[in-house]
Amino acid sequence: MADFITGMRISSSGMAAQRMRLNTISSNLANINTTQTPEGGPYRRKDVVFESMPDAKSFGEIFSSGDPKGQMQRVQVVDVISDTKAPLMKYQPNHPDANPEGFVAYPNINMMEEMTNMIQASRAYEANVTAMQASKDMALSALEIGR
DSSP, X not given: OOOHHHHHHHHHHHHHHHHHHHHHHHHHXXXXXXXXXXXXXXXXXXXXXXXXXXXXXXXXXXXXXXXXXXXXEEEEEEEEEEOOSOOEEEEOTTSTTOOTTSEEEEOOOOHHHHHHHHHHHHHXXXXXXXXXXXXXXXXXXXHHHTO
8 A cells, every 4th residue: 555655756756757858848949940969960859768667765665565566656767868860951051051952950850749748748747746735635634633
């Protein structure tokens, strides 16, 4: 059975993961017109990879938990990957980053897709805040019963 602290840890892991996702989306939007990076070439869109992990504080808890399917899961960011799509080529012969044919490589970032992802991440963050608030309210109600 999950206790108050477990619920808070699970919600906070979701909030941390969505915060990282929002930061990554913000970076994508901020670099939508970046044609040169220190690595060379246009900025590459980034995306966050999540993984569910058993919610346990230590190896001993994981080892003694028995059935992992019955255990609560928390979310964790495991990687930030770069998009492998080809850049968008736009004909701009006067641009300083134009190739010999006059084309400039721009990041392959769709603003509408990024905004949709931002709304989704924001709502997931809000859902975790609501779950954390509900856990807190239940704990406070349990303390009131004890009075």
